[in-house]
Amino acid sequence: MFLAFTFGCQVAGPHGKPVVDKHWEGDVRILPGDTSFVVCGTTVPMRLTGPGADSIAQHYTQLSTLPGQWIKTWCSGQMVLPGPGLDSVLQASHYLRMDSSVNCIPVPNEHMAGKYVSISVGQTGLITEQILLLQGGDAVSSITAPNAPLTEDDGNWGIDANGDLVVQLPERKAKLTFMWEKGGLRSKLPNGAPGPTYRLAGHADRMDGTFGRTATWLAAVAKDQGDTLRAENLRPSMALDSLFPGPAARAALSASAADTLGMIEQEINPVWNAARTVKDVNSLLRSHLREVR
DSSP states (O other): OOEEEEESSOOBOTTSOBOOOEEEEEEEEEETTEEEEEETTOOOOEEBOSTTHHHHHHHHHHHOOSTTOOEEEEEEEEEEOOOTTOOEEEEEEEEEEEETTOOOOOBOOGGGOEEEEEEEEETTEEEEEEEEEOTTSEEEEEEEOTTSOOEEEEEEEEEOTTSOEEEEEGGGTEEEEEEEETTEEEEEOTTSOEEEEEEEOSOOOTTSTHHHHHHHHHHHHHHHTTOOOOGGGOOTTOBHHHHSOSHHHHHHHHHHHHHHTTOOHHHHHHHHHTOOBHHHHHHHHHHHHHHHO
């Protein structure tokens, strides 16, 4: 069901008292004969109408650079429950602002979490691309090819305002877009044409790839210090200070890092001292594995 957005006067509540405006933020798209709004944190498009739509359209026209572009918009207003057979209505009393440089954060769909794999033939042999869509919105992309180091990147994933599955990889400054197909995902090329298919290959396990090696290493060091830390319970955002409290535990971890990362003391001190989280350690191990392969 579409929700109609009406811009105008303040609406009275059930006892004749004015309803206090709430702030709303979402993505807006204007097409011929259709203006849609998707509230941040949701994936359902709603129809945007009413006198205030002219102001929205004016700002949208000034900022949009592509047909059908979604632009993040802030407004204030009230939601009004519909009568029988009528669309829901959000009466927005004020346009606040627009920002074409950002959009709402894509919303993960737990039913689409999993391990997706695409295999293609390159000049040196088979190239395997794997994307882990983890519960909660974390993503890991990896590429393996003959005679080449593993390429692995962290990111996030979710459903955007278009209904597409989006994987964002900040370190690569990349955004991958997919359509759901039975048994997997079909990538969408920048021009909108369909790209390679990624088949669903099972459950997404955070322990796959470099993170599993990092977690196993950290858990082993903790165990040697008398801790009961389990590798599978580690998460990228966890702070090293909370996992290895006290000078003795940190000293043991530092000594192990020099051996695991293959660095002498002069080399490891600058980079290791900057590591604050499990994610930082994982990045260091990735760099080391690329160098030794």
